[in-house]
Amino acid sequence: MSEPVGSLVPSGVERGPRLSFERERGVYSLLVTHDVAHCVVSIGQDEAQRTERNLHVFQMLTEAGIPILMIKLHRTAVSFGVAERFVERTAAVFDGTDFKIKTRHGLGMVAVKAASMRDVSGIMVDIADALYEADAQMYGTGDAHDTVQCLIDADRMDALVTQLRAVFHLEENAVQEHPLHQGVVA
Amino acid sequence: MKILVQKFGGTSVDRPEHRLLAARKVIKAREAGYCPVVVVSAIGRAGAPYATDTLVRVLHDIDPQVAPAPREMDMMMACGEIISTVVFAHTLHTLGHRAIALSGGQAGIITDPKFGDARIQEIRPQYLFRLLEEGYIPVVCGFQGVTEPTGADELSAITTLGRGGSDTTASALGAALRAEAVEIFTDVDGVKSADPDLVANARTLDVCTYAEVAEIAHQGAKVVHPRAAEIAMDHNIPLWVKSTFSDHPGTRIAGADAPSFVHNRVTGITHTGKIVYIRLEIESPIHKSRVEREVYRMMARAGISIYLVSFSPTALSFAVPRKDFPVARDLFDGMVVPIEHDPDEEGRVATFYIFKFSEGLDLAYSVQRPLLKSMERKIRIVDVPGSVIESCTMISVIASGHRNLPGVMAQIYTTLTRAGIAVYQTADSEMSVSCLIPESEVQRAVKLLHEQLFEQ
Numbered sequence: 101m102s103e104p105v106g107s108l109v110p111s112g113v114e115r116g117p118r119l120s121f122e123r124e125r126g127v128y129s130l131l132v133t134h135d136v137a138h139c140v141v142s143i144g145q146d147e148a149q150r151t152e153r154n155l156h157v158f159q160m161l162t163e164a165g166i167p168i169l170m171i172k173l174h175r176t177a178v179s180f181g182v183a184e185r186f187v188e189r190t191a192a193v194f195d196g197t198d199f200k201i202k203t204r205h206g207l208g209m210v211a212v213k214a215a216s217m218r219d220v221s222g223i224m225v226d227i228a229d230a231l232y233e234a235d236a237q238m239y240g241t242g243d244a245h246d247t248v249q250c251l252i253d254a255d256r257m258d259a260l261v262t263q264l265r266a267v268f269h270l271e272e273n274a275v276q277e278h279p280l281h282q283g284v285v286a
Numbered sequence: 287m288k289i290l291v292q293k294f295g296g297t298s299v300d301r302p303e304h305r306l307l308a309a310r311k312v313i314k315a316r317e318a319g320y321c322p323v324v325v326v327s328a329i330g331r332a333g334a335p336y337a338t339d340t341l342v343r344v345l346h347d348i349d350p351q352v353a354p355a356p357r358e359m360d361m362m363m364a365c366g367e368i369i370s371t372v373v374f375a376h377t378l379h380t381l382g383h384r385a386i387a388l389s390g391g392q393a394g395i396i397t398d399p400k401f402g403d404a405r406i407q408e409i410r411p412q413y414l415f416r417l418l419e420e421g422y423i424p425v426v427c428g429f430q431g432v433t434e435p436t437g438a439d440e441l442s443a444i445t446t447l448g449r450g451g452s453d454t455t456a457s458a459l460g461a462a463l464r465a466e467a468v469e470i471f472t473d474v475d476g477v478k479s480a481d482p483d484l485v486a487n488a489r490t491l492d493v494c495t496y497a498e499v500a501e502i503a504h505q506g507a508k509v510v511h512p513r514a515a516e517i518a519m520d521h522n523i524p525l526w527v528k529s530t531f532s533d534h535p536g537t538r539i540a541g542a543d544a545p546s547f548v549h550n551r552v553t554g555i556t557h558t559g560k561i562v563y564i565r566l567e568i569e570s571p572i573h574k575s576r577v578e579r580e581v582y583r584m585m586a587r588a589g590i591s592i593y594l595v596s597f598s599p600t601a602l603s604f605a606v607p608r609k610d611f612p613v614a615r616d617l618f619d620g621m622v623v624p625i626e627h628d629p630d631e632e633g634r635v636a637t638f639y640i641f642k643f644s645e646g647l648d649l650a651y652s653v654q655r656p657l658l659k660s661m662e663r664k665i666r667i668v669d670v671p672g673s674v675i676e677s678c679t680m681i682s683v684i685a686s687g688h689r690n691l692p693g694v695m696a697q698i699y700t701t702l703t704r705a706g707i708a709v710y711q712t713a714d715s716e717m718s719v720s721c722l723i724p725e726s727e728v729q730r731a732v733k734l735l736h737e738q739l740f741e742q
Contacts, residue, residue: 121405121409167691167692168692171714173710215516221589221592225582225585228582231575241595243595245504245715
């Protein structure tokens with residue numbers, strides 16, 4: 101055979117099957133989770149005790165076998181999300197202790213999924229604008245390299261999904277239900 | 287034809303003896319009945335004569351004040367892989383094998399025209415198939431492709447794929463060629479349970495899921511780039527991470543055939559990033575969400591990504607990469623967010639929120655604030671004090687299914703805080719739990735968590 105010589109783009113050959121190789125930059129999916137509650141456990145004002153008090157909260161929840169998510173540390177509180185079916189047990193954990201728990205019921209979580217979220221600036225402002233347009237107040241948030249989670253009133257979820265689909269040009273099939281704590285018994 | 291894509295990173299091709307070891311892996315695959323397609327990175331890492339960073343510096347050194355054009359920058363960066371490909375192909379040739387060096391374009395890799403961070407749009411594999419049928423070992427430049435000409439009188443331009451580009455090339459070729467597997471060769475035995483530079487007895491995992499390895503890679507471990515893992519996952523191509531320098535079987539990255547035990551387990555400890563954590567006190571619960579939106583908008587305009595976002599009724603906290611912090615600080619210092627509203631009890635029809643950083647970081651604020659004083663009868667002026675924690679990093683425990691396992695956060699938080707390591711903030715997703723800690727504690731934190739989660 102003669103030594104192969106390639107042009108910059110091979111010509112005279114048929115195109116290969118058109119495969120989609122890489123995910124589009126930016127948002128590609130929305131995950132919707134129903135029946136979530138948000139809890140805020142006050143740990144008191146004493147800064148010196150903050151770490152111990154946080155620890156105590158986590159340990160009590162662990163001993164009660166309650167899975168939590170969207171955990172955030174604040175100066176005087178720990179906040180987290182929990183499946184509605186665990187709310188009663190969560191409240192009972194803090195009964196009779198000096199921790200005060202406030203629970204907000206009737207929430208849902210919308211998670212915005214994007215490829216390499218942390219390499220793309222501006223997704224957060226688009227989400228904030230969508231929340232504003234949907235008149236949805238965010239009670240808790242979480243983020244990872246591929247997700248921003250928004251905890252909002254359940255009755256605003258449809259409106260938020262509509263706004264997010266418009267902002268990120270998503271088809272209907274990009275929205276998926278995402279149950280929480282599958283297989284975990286309350 | 288059983289095709290095997292084998293990718294060799296910079297440290298696998300940086301010296302003649304390493305290239306020889308890599309070439310033997312290729313020859314071994316061929317002897318086992320495979321048709322190998324080799325993908326190589328540029329030779330060596332920063333400082334090596336043909337490493338990508340060295341080539342980039344040649345352009346920057348001409349005049350550091352003038353940024354090179356993206357198109358020319360991509361042509362320059364592509365040279366490292368071209369040199370490496372030719373050297374590797376010739377190494378195989380000296381060992382008695384017919385090998386041919388191919389640029390990304392010659393291998394049929396077509397990308398979008400985003401120079402420096404192009405995405406593969408199409409691969410035209412016929413030329414590669416022809417070479418394989420004729421008994422050649424194609425050695426393809428990683429990290430690059432070419433644009434599709436848009437007019438009859440236009441030619442393609444060379445593009446580079448951005449971070450993780452060579453891994454991405456390997457996975458995409460694996461998908462286009464319907465390869466039996468893609469092997470990513472590196473200088474470690476496979477995917478580790480922690481950075482082996484920090485934890486000497488870090489384990490090599492036998493098997494990982496695509497999701498786990500994508501998460502590990504996103505959270506800082508440099509084993510295989512998440513773009514490559516995602517392509518392999520989407521096309522169900524078996525992916526292996528192996529060492530060029532040993533015969534260890536490596537780590538298999540599995541899809542639907544992954545054993546069940548991988549779905550609820552701790553996979554590894556990673557650490558990433560030099561981070562600054564910013565906290566803004568926003569007094570008004572009524573206007574807080576609008577002020578927050580302007581914060582997000584300002585960061586987006588400056589091209590700064592924010593993460594570890596947390597808010598309470600009166601505060602907003604988030605992290606930014608340390609390299610971006612000076613820009614973020616300068617933007618926030620003295621920034622005014624005006625919000626119109628109905629007249630309040632004192633007849634003021636708007637509130638101006640003005641951002642102020644403490645500790646001598648408030649030069650613009652200290653100029654702006656007195657200028658607003660004369661307006662205070664008509665407009666309410668509210669300070670938004672900002673504080674920062676510098677020198678942070680993020681440590682992450684990769685734990686699939688942890689949201690079904692009560693106590694993962696408790697275990698992590700206990701381990702770190704009992705050792706006196708401050709945890710400033712946490713974040714959790716389906717696949718990981720992350721903690722923001724002082725950067726100075728990263729080595730100790732990784733070791734402690736590894737001991738706690740893997741060794742006990």
